Amino acid sequence: MSQDTLFDKVWDLHKVSNLPGGSDQIFIGLHLIHEVTSPQAFGALKDKKLKVKFPDRTVATVDHIVPTDNQSRPFKDNLAEQMIETLEKNCLEHKIRFFNIGSGNQGIVHVVAPELGLTQPGMTIACGDSHTSTHGAFGSIAFGIGTSQVRDVLATQTLAMNKLKVRQIWCDNKLSKGVYAKDLVLHIINKLGVKAGVGFAYEFAGPAIDELSMEERMTICNMSIEGGARCGYINPDEKTFSYIKNKLYAPKNEHWDRALRWWDSLKSDENSIYDDVIKLDASKVEPTVTWGITPGQSISINQQIPLLDELSPNDKLVAEEAYEYMSFKPGQLIKDTPVDVCFIGSCTNGRISDLRVAAKVLKGKKVSKNVKAFAVPGSEKVATKAKQEGLDQIFKDSGFQWREPGCSMCLAMNSDKLIGNQVSASSSNRNFKGRQGSSSGRTLLMSPAMVAAAAINGKVSDVREFIN
Amino acid sequence: MKSEFTPPIGKISNMNGNCISLIGNDIDTDRIIPARFLKCVNFDSLGESVFEDDRKTLKGKHPFDLEENKYASILVVNSNFGCGSSREHAPQALMRWGIKAIIGESFADIFYSNCIAIGIPCFTLPKKSIEEIQNYCDNQSLFLEIDLKNSSAQSQDLNFNLEIKESSRKMFLSGEWDATSTLLDNENLIENKFNQLPYIKFNTNIL
Numbered sequence: 233m234s235q236d237t238l239f240d241k242v243w244d245l246h247k248v249s250n251l252p253g254g255s256d257q258i259f260i261g262l263h264l265i266h267e268v269t270s271p272q273a274f275g276a277l278k279d280k281k282l283k284v285k286f287p288d289r290t291v292a293t294v295d296h297i298v299p300t301d302n303q304s305r306p307f308k309d310n311l312a313e314q315m316i317e318t319l320e321k322n323c324l325e326h327k328i329r330f331f332n333i334g335s336g337n338q339g340i341v342h343v344v345a346p347e348l349g350l351t352q353p354g355m356t357i358a359c360g361d362s363h364t365s366t367h368g369a370f371g372s373i374a375f376g377i378g379t380s381q382v383r384d385v386l387a388t389q390t391l392a393m394n395k396l397k398v399r400q401i402w403c404d405n406k407l408s409k410g411v412y413a414k415d416l417v418l419h420i421i422n423k424l425g426v427k428a429g430v431g432f433a434y435e436f437a438g439p440a441i442d443e444l445s446m447e448e449r450m451t452i453c454n455m456s457i458e459g460g461a462r463c464g465y466i467n468p469d470e471k472t473f474s475y476i477k478n479k480l481y482a483p484k485n486e487h488w489d490r491a492l493r494w495w496d497s498l499k500s501d502e503n504s505i506y507d508d509v510i511k512l513d514a515s516k517v518e519p520t521v522t523w524g525i526t527p528g529q530s531i532s533i534n535q536q537i538p539l540l541d542e543l544s545p546n547d548k549l550v551a552e553e554a555y556e557y558m559s560f561k562p563g564q565l566i567k568d569t570p571v572d573v574c575f576i577g578s579c580t581n582g583r584i585s586d587l588r589v590a591a592k593v594l595k596g597k598k599v600s601k602n603v604k605a606f607a608v609p610g611s612e613k614v615a616t617k618a619k620q621e622g623l624d625q626i627f628k629d630s631g632f633q634w635r636e637p638g639c640s641m642c643l644a645m646n647s648d649k650l651i652g653n654q655v656s657a658s659s660s661n662r663n664f665k666g667r668q669g670s671s672s673g674r675t676l677l678m679s680p681a682m683v684a685a686a687a688i689n690g691k692v693s694d695v696r697e698f699i700n
Numbered sequence: 701m702k703s704e705f706t707p708p709i710g711k712i713s714n715m716n717g718n719c720i721s722l723i724g725n726d727i728d729t730d731r732i733i734p735a736r737f738l739k740c741v742n743f744d745s746l747g748e749s750v751f752e753d754d755r756k757t758l759k760g761k762h763p764f765d766l767e768e769n770k771y772a773s774i775l776v777v778n779s780n781f782g783c784g785s786s787r788e789h790a791p792q793a794l795m796r797w798g799i800k801a802i803i804g805e806s807f808a809d810i811f812y813s814n815c816i817a818i819g820i821p822c823f824t825l826p827k828k829s830i831e832e833i834q835n836y837c838d839n840q841s842l843f844l845e846i847d848l849k850n851s852s853a854q855s856q857d858l859n860f861n862l863e864i865k866e867s868s869r870k871m872f873l874s875g876e877w878d879a880t881s882t883l884l885d886n887e888n889l890i891e892n893k894f895n896q897l898p899y900i901k902f903n904t905n906i907l
Binding site: 245246248249251252253254255257259261268269271272275280282285286296297309311312314315318352354355360361362364375376377378379380381383384387388389390391392393394426427430431457460461462481483487488490491494526546549550553643644645662664665666667669671672 | 897
């Protein structure tokens with residue numbers, strides 16, 4: 233059993249009681265909600281005649297269903313309009329802080345909370361969304377929950393949970409040029425498998441992780457869930473602290489100094505004990521692309537789609553399903569696969585640094601005429617910053633559509649969808665069957681820089697050929 | 701016609717029904733209920749849309765469309781079932797279709813907690829036993845009686861010792877799987893914890 237890791241310290245600090253069944257009752261320091269997984273939870277509160285216990289500790293925004301073309305109200309989609317109205321009404325009734333469209337602070341919930349300084353080291357953070365693991369980049373313990381658990385957090389600010397085991401993933405050396413955090417996390421998921429993280433929290437550590445910016449660290453922790461780990465985290469350091477400093481909800485003045493001292497004490501101890509440790513060499517990671525229907529089915533840009541015989545018995549069943557769904561042949565190269573749609577955005581890669589790196593590739597170039605490409609900033613703040621830097625113009629000049637913030641084509645709950653069996657080069661997090669809105673649509677996950685390269689060439693390309 | 705849906709309440713100690721076998725690893729919650737069906741403010745109509753896209757693709761040959769599975773209530777799956785999105789809509793859709801328990805090689809974490817929170821016990825069995833059940837179901841219907849007190853599953857021909865997390869088993873037997881009231885019993889402890897947390901004090905601009 234793990235001891236003295238950040239996970240152990242934060243878990244123990246938030247433990248309220250041992251529940252009769254043997255699980256722990258854990259206090260949730262920050263609860264984030266959005267329009268898709270909260271309405272039924274508020275409905276259940278009403279049925280049970282319960283109030284929101286600590287309304288100040290829940291923060292809401294709207295992201296999944298918002299259109300990214302025309303955001304004027306009422307939305308054209310009646311169901312989407314009904315969902316935003318329900319969230320508005322629930323937040324008003326329960327006095328919950330809500331960052332609505334046009335507030336300047338709306339966006340994808342996992343982009344918004346860090347940029348407002350709400351996400352801080354040592355907190356427990358829950359949200360009805362599996363990518364809540366993103367917030368672990370700050371040394372918080374953050375995990376996705378379902379709607380019944382959203383109800384429990386609203387009513388009690390606590391959850392019944394079993395403590396997770398802790399696996400340290402030690403990343404030696406550093407990423408080479410043209411290789412990004414997205415490539416590293418896809419590589420990790422491929423090596424460990426999509427279910428290796430079940431029952432675990434992942435601690436990402438080592439020189440390659442230390443080297444990453446906060447936004448890159450968020451990309452890594454974001455996709456912990458794709459490796460099966462509900463929670464992923466990184467020990468906080470100077471980069472963490474300087475990212476938070478002066479953010480809207482960051483501790484101020486004398487509170488800042490107290491916060492710093494406490495945050496600094498949370499790191500996993502040098503002699504801490506892990507349930508498992510995995511080591512890998514980050515310098516060996518190459519630009520990585522998924523070829524299949526799970527985020528674990530990825531290869532380096534110059535590799536061939538694996539043959540059935542090269543796979544372990546457990547991976548064969550899904551590989552066969554993937555060849556058929558993707559219409560790819562075993563042994564085929566992934567490079568030069570034609571793409572129809574290019575999407576840059578999502579809670580994985582919709583931050584300002586992602587847009588900057590993609591714009592650098594796109595500058596002075598044109599998107600292939602066979603490709604529909606669009607960029608969706610992760611939040612209103614990201615969009616504003618991008619405009620100040622002129623990035624929106626670079627995207628538009630290249631032939632990208634520049635959209636309003638939201639989850640968009642990551643899960644296609646709005647009108648941004650694939651059509652038929654289109655192939656999408658996507659900076660999002662899931663390549664599941666039907667994920668991007670068409671039941672035969674095909675998704676290739678990659679870094680935003682790689683999406684930009686694919687958009688220019690109209691086919692899967694090695695971004696390193698663009699940046700040298 | 702299936703009987704009208706009533707959600708489980710209180711203590712859950714045993715269940716019985718026909719098994720429905722669904723073969724495949726890493727079946728994600730987007731497949732169980734595609735995102736377009738999440739545009740709703742209640743779960744009521746999700747049952748009919750469960751596995752919508754997979755069912756369309758298989759044109760009536762999906763296990764959830766086969767006549768012999770119409771009244772099945774115990775779902776038998778392979779490994780990492782329910783991975784991906786945290787949407788509780790997935791187990792809600794399964795439950796509203798008629799599923800009361802799931803037996804599988806393994807489950808994704810969030811899906812598993814969602815099932816517990818809405819009263820669907822999830823049991824695990826080794827790969828070999830799951831395959832035995834799935835092969836059996838290929839040829840004939842399998843009616844299983846599950847007893848949570850001793851974690852057993854019995855039928856005329858097959859018997860299994862099911863595995864389930866001890867905390868989950870206890871929660872079903874006591875009724876505490878519906879956790880809100882149990883959590884609220886500790887209201888004083890929750891208040892104390894709130895007052896002890898260091899960051900509550902230095903985040904004065906949030907409160």
